[in-house]
Amino acid sequence: MQELIRNGIGIDDTFAEAFGMRATAIIITGPTLKWARQAAITMTGYATSVIGCGCEAAIDVDLPPSQTPDGRPGCRVMLFAVSTDELQRQLKNRVGQCVLTSPGSACFAAMEGGTPLNLGAALRYFGDGWQISKKFGGRHYWRIPVMDGEFLCEATTGMTKEAVGGGNLLLLAANAEKALLAAERAVAAIGKIPGTIMPFPGGVVRSGSKIGAKYKGMTASTNEAFAPTLSGVVKSALGPDINAVLEIVIDGETSEAVSAAMRAGLKAVIDLGPKRGALRISAGNYGGKLGKFHYHLKDLLP
Template sequence: MLEINGVPVEDTYCEAFEGIYSRIIVTAKHGWLLKKAAYGATALPSTVFGESEGGIEAWLSPEETPDGRVGAILQIWVPKTKNFMDKLMREMGKRIRQGILVVPTTRVFNATQSDTSFDAEINVGRCGDGYEWEEECWGRKVVVVPIMFGEFTIERYIGYAEGVAGGNVWFFCESEEAALEAGEAAVEALKKVEGVITSFDICSAGSKVETKYPEIGPTTNHYYCPTLKGKIPDSKVPDGVKSIPEIVINGVSLEAVEKAMYVCMDVASKVDGVVKLSAGNYGGKLGKYKIYLKDLVEKFEQ
């Protein structure tokens, strides 16, 4: 069996999907305000329910932002469907208005390198109820919304593009402590990989497509629940494995997702108590992309 740093890598693949993302920069006067906005705007991954999901790609210093204040790069994703534009406008508006605009001193700038964009005056600027106005600031065309605290500023045209969503890696661990250590190491390492987010960070509950309760959406992947080993005849949990965290990755390109998956496997394999590396898929029935773990090892270990 293929190995990374002495840890076996299962001969399998992750199944990833086409998605539409918008990448923005959020800034604020103080770090605590920035964190409130960044976490609030990206909370609750829910693309599986036909809405949107988000994540924090990177934290920025004042030297890295358009207005010279602390900032963060956020990604918001929607499924690639025929009506994705309507959904993107609604979801971006919702997350910006309710997650960022309401946090004092925040501003929003475009960070998507794309030829396509939407007009943020429509789904965010009109929060000014007709009293909003347009200016040229920081070399960008912005909409200024008067609010009770003062002003909220957003770049008028926000880009969007197609990316790859749902890349993932699984860590088979001997203990909960090892699982948390490996998961934390992976999430921390991915902060240095440009263009990717981990919308769940350390995901504790991988799901499957088939379910007894379709009305509530995906349910637990019972084959890989350690506490069901010995209770069900078709458990796929190896002996000695007590926890299986999943790192789910969205990225602006297939290359970015592949690099991020390899980084996750590399750092996790160095944690004591990680006994196998794997990934989740749906039998190749749902996603456009099949990312084979052995291909990643061969590609990035050269």
């Protein structure tokens, strides 16, 4: 399968298989960037995979005061889910429990169009009659009195059905340290691509999965073909020189954003080189039958 070489790194002639998803985005602001990010990080905790968390969410990009609605530092957060209903439920619960509660926070729409998802329109009842509705400039806001002032929250945000979840890169290295360095470089590069998130811890997954298991009720289980400690005893996808594999999973607002992110990640890992980072780059798929979106690595090389 291995055909292409870039900067001494083998690139598998394979593709990442990704799925259509629903996505929404909000801007969270705070008195300082630290506290805006804190609200965002809390809100996007336990949101690595739709399989167990209901949604996938992370910070897309930090925003300077000049680019936020209220002129305070903030960040754009994206949420991905498999249905509009689930997206609405996750958004309401997460903003209600994690952003409303965070000191000095405010929350605004960061996506236009699609079915409007309730934001402040769902949380305003926390105001117990003291909430204030404000409509100006073509937008609708709710102001909810809280102990440090007010929680300012736009009434609704937009959503898209064009989102893509599950773009990925597999980084195969001689040891765990090198795999991690390659993954960190890829995460840093992909972090700069607008409209994409990497929902796993620090953007990196170490437990790539296959569908199904020998046990009943398990929908996913370890992908032993990519587990180096089993490389001798199973039908392994790894060669003898590979002792660690890490995966980067990417969700994007559009398919173009996902391919741009994969392109940036590939370039970063290739630039790092095989001595310090990955020896080989691959991608995860399910044979091409499950996901609508296929990203061939050979099309994305620098």
